Amino acid sequence: MQTIVTRYQPLLYLLKCALHNTQPDPSLLAEVDFHELARQSRFHDVSAMVGYVISEWNDSGMLDKEQREYWKEAYYHSVRDSLLIDRELEQVCGALSDAHVGYVKLKGSVLRRYYPKCGMREMCDVDLLIDPDQTEQAKNVMTALGYTVDAFGVSKDDIYSKPPIYHFELHNKLFVESYPTFFEYFRHYYESLSPVSPDGYEKKMTDDQFYLFLIAHACKHLHRAGVGLRVLTDFFVVDRSFALHRDFIDRELPKLGLVRDEMNLRSLSEKLFSSPESTELPALSRDEENLLAFMLNSGATGTFKQRINSLSPQGVYADQPDTSKNKWYYIKNRLILNPNTYRTKYPFFYRHKIARPLLPIVRLARATFKREGKIRDELNKLRKATKKSED
Numbered sequence: 001m002q003t004i005v006t007r008y009q010p011l012l013y014l015l016k017c018a019l020h021n022t023q024p025d026p027s028l029l030a031e032v033d034f035h036e037l038a039r040q041s042r043f044h045d046v047s048a049m050v051g052y053v054i055s056e057w058n059d060s061g062m063l064d065k066e067q068r069e070y071w072k073e074a075y076y077h078s079v080r081d082s083l084l085i086d087r088e089l090e091q092v093c094g095a096l097s098d099a100h101v102g103y104v105k106l107k108g109s110v111l112r113r114y115y116p117k118c119g120m121r122e123m124c125d126v127d128l129l130i131d132p133d134q135t136e137q138a139k140n141v142m143t144a145l146g147y148t149v150d151a152f153g154v155s156k157d158d159i160y161s162k163p164p165i166y167h168f169e170l171h172n173k174l175f176v177e178s179y180p181t182f183f184e185y186f187r188h189y190y191e192s193l194s195p196v197s198p199d200g201y202e203k204k205m206t207d208d209q210f211y212l213f214l215i216a217h218a219c220k221h222l223h224r225a226g227v228g229l230r231v232l233t234d235f236f237v238v239d240r241s242f243a244l245h246r247d248f249i250d251r252e253l254p255k256l257g258l259v260r261d262e263m264n265l266r267s268l269s270e271k272l273f274s275s276p277e278s279t280e281l282p283a284l285s286r287d288e289e290n291l292l293a294f295m296l297n298s299g300a301t302g303t304f305k306q307r308i309n310s311l312s313p314q315g316v317y318a319d320q321p322d323t324s325k326n327k328w329y330y331i332k333n334r335l336i337l338n339p340n341t342y343r344t345k346y347p348f349f350y351r352h353k354i355a356r357p358l359l360p361i362v363r364l365a366r367a368t369f370k371r372e373g374k375i376r377d378e379l380n381k382l383r384k385a386t387k388k389s390e391d
Helices: 002-020 034-043 047-055 065-098 108-114 135-144 180-186 207-222 229-241 246-256 259-273 286-298 304-309 323-335 339-345 347-351 353-370 372-385
Strands: 103-105 126-130 148-151 157-162 166-171 202-204
Touching: 002 034, 002 047, 002 229, 002 259, 002 286, 034 047, 034 065, 047 065, 065 103, 065 108, 065 126, 065 135, 065 166, 108 126, 108 229, 135 148, 135 157, 135 166, 180 207, 180 246, 207 229, 207 246, 207 259, 229 259, 229 286, 246 259, 259 286, 286 304, 304 323, 304 372, 323 372, 347 353
Parallel strands: 103 202, 126 166
Antiparallel strands: 103 126, 148 157, 157 166
């Protein structure tokens, strides 16, 4: 664990500086490999935060011209995208309201406004929760605005894109049935929200509601294939900016099964980012150490290798994940389906339990004739991912 944390200390320090809008101490960065710093920043989708700090920093010749231009471009590119997305989001929301379609802003489109500077918080998609009874009307709105329909009616998200940079995910629900606890808890969230716009079509979560959704969404990805440092910066910003009612949140977390995860994510973000004066980390609990190592290895969107490791009995809190051993948990998970997977992917077999012994044959036949290349790719990924890790 210590090896990977040591490698990431310069990045963690610069993220602290960004979150506090302070200049770094050059003496703490004297031996930084800025090419490695760039790789880590891209892996965790935090290049804009680091770019802002470096573009504002008098480095006393520590960076060459090419490196300085790289970091300036990383930040200015994000600022430009942020401003363009703001304008486009306003247009989309206005068109939804004109069509009498209800909507709620989610995730990055809300969070980025609480970061110290415009463009700091990167995002590749704009997420909105739509009135689940109005998905067809929402599709008409998006196509009228020039968007291409990339996916519609096949999952909880309808996906739309428009060059050069616009990608919208319109959710008809927050979680699918394969996450039964989250699905049931958030099933009627939309109906519980209050309108905030004069016309009544835009709704908004309270700070407490948003926080509970944030932790549930983060943990869904954390325990599937991992998440990275941007989740921790989000938690730090929310903790500093939102008017949270801990009594209410502490009553709700057990219903979601997230007491341990929330405590560790919140504590870890506080310990990592609360003090910008030093690169040294405060003492971490064993859970926090293991969780941090898992997240550092996961990056912003997770990895196939971390997906395998998350299935071990200790999951994201394992001391020394052994991917070569954990692959058997992955194989078992792929072969033996839980009932909620039957419900969402194989409804016939969900309704007719007596037929379930035939499902492996059906899945094999379907994979053989329709997805042979996908199976080969998955086996190749499994072979590469199960090589011994240096960390």
